[in-house]
Amino acid sequence: MGNQLVMYEEELQQIVRICEVLHKDSNAKAVLVIDKNGQAMASAGEVETLDVTSLSSLTAGNVAATGGIAQLLSEKEFAGQFHEGERTNVHISIVAQRLIMVVLFDERSSLGLVRLRVRKAATELTNVIDVLVKKSESSSQPSVFAEITDADIDNLFND
Amino acid sequence: MSFINYSSREINCKIVYYGPGLCGKTTNLQYIYNKTNPEAKGKMISLATETERTLFFDFLPLSLGEIRGFRTRFHLYTVPGQVFYDASRKLILKGVDGVVFVGDSQMERMEANIESLDNLRTNLAEQGYDLDKLPYVVQYNKRDLPNATPLPELQEVLNPTKVPEYEAVATKGNGVFDTLKAVAKLVLTELRKGS
Numbered sequence: 005m006g007n008q009l010v011m012y013e014e015e016l017q018q019i020v021r022i023c024e025v026l027h028k029d030s031n032a033k034a035v036l037v038i039d040k041n042g043q044a045m046a047s048a049g050e051v052e053t054l055d056v057t058s059l060s061s062l063t064a065g066n067v068a069a070t071g072g073i074a075q076l077l078s079e080k081e082f083a084g085q086f087h088e089g090e091r092t093n094v095h096i097s098i099v100a101q102r103l104i105m106v107v108l109f110d111e112r113s114s115l116g117l118v119r120l121r122v123r124k125a126a127t128e129l130t131n132v133i134d135v136l137v138k139k140s141e142s143s144s145q146p147s148v149f150a151e152i153t154d155a156d157i158d159n160l161f162n163d
Numbered sequence: 164m165s166f167i168n169y170s171s172r173e174i175n176c177k178i179v180y181y182g183p184g185l186c187g188k189t190t191n192l193q194y195i196y197n198k199t200n201p202e203a204k205g206k207m208i209s210l211a212t213e214t215e216r217t218l219f220f221d222f223l224p225l226s227l228g229e230i231r232g233f234r235t236r237f238h239l240y241t242v243p244g245q246v247f248y249d250a251s252r253k254l255i256l257k258g259v260d261g262v263v264f265v266g267d268s269q270m271e272r273m274e275a276n277i278e279s280l281d282n283l284r285t286n287l288a289e290q291g292y293d294l295d296k297l298p299y300v301v302q303y304n305k306r307d308l309p310n311a312t313p314l315p316e317l318q319e320v321l322n323p324t325k326v327p328e329y330e331a332v333a334t335k336g337n338g339v340f341d342t343l344k345a346v347a348k349l350v351l352t353e354l355r356k357g358s
Binding site for chain 2: 008009010011012013016017039040041042043045055057058061062065068069071072149150151152154156157158159160161
């Protein structure tokens with residue numbers, strides 16, 4: 005399991021900030037950043053009413069399925085997807101090959117504007133992720149998990 | 164691939180239930196969902212056909228409590244068991260942290276079990292995983308049926324590497340939580356080793 009992703013406070017704040025700026029600049033309802041395995045990482049906008057966990061898992065499944073289609077067609081990947089609803093539209097894009105950026109928007113915005121703003125945000129997000137990946141790969145950081153005991157694990161199941 | 168969030172103090176892990184069609188993978192998740200406190204679980208999602216056969220996956224997010232100040236969250240997934248959904252099964256194995264193989268005890272499903280287990284090994288290898296190195300447990304489901312294969316025979320064929328194994332009747336919940344706890348423990352132990 006050497007390829008686990010680790011998130012730190014500093015980078016998370018930067019990712020949240022990118023989401024907030026994108027949310028504002030694109031007039032979106034909400035912005036989510038999800039990892040390709042379906043874990044929600046950060047969000048901005050009207051997320052209180054959203055089931056972010058389910059949305060993340062389904063979006064990741066959707067992106068994985070689309071990636072499978074791309075492979076069958078000898079494409080590297082389809083970098084973006086757009087779903088048009090009656091009230092809400094969804095723009096999905098892959099960033100830095102390992103993250104998914106989801107923008108939910110309505111008639112207050114447009115696909116063109118969202119696309120434009122996503123491009124800028126994706127570049128910034130890529131930079132943050134590059135730093136994060138380097139940081140989690142460097143072995144110098146202490147880990148709390150080395151200290152987990154069998155008793156700690158057993159205690160989780162003592163209900 | 165586990166996701167450790169130092170900022171929100173969370174560990175997220177992915178467990179996949181694998182096995183032949185109609186072996187009871189979805190039933191395992193449904194039982195866990197029904198018996199878990201509302202505050203410890205999210206919504207269960209089933210992407211199924213009209214006849215309730217899993218089309219893509221079932222998904223159940225579970226929170227198991229805290230460990231050294233970190234909230235442990237497990238995302239449980241099932242794969243579609245039917246042979247022709249192989250492309251979908253491969254996708255769901257991406258980023259897996261632990262695997263449960265659910266075997267169908269019925270004699271006439273033995274071949275399907277073997278085929279599915281081979282398929283698991285192959286599909287994991289394609290993603291760069293080795294089943295023998297992953298947190299992995301075996302469940303023998305449908306032990307209550309009259310046509311169930313004797314346990315020693317199942318063990319020999321479906322668990323040659325002797326990983327933790329559990330007899331189950333998923334419809335009644337027998338063995339369901341034992342299986343989940345076993346794989347969750349292995350995942351957390353692996354996390355400790357890997358850190």
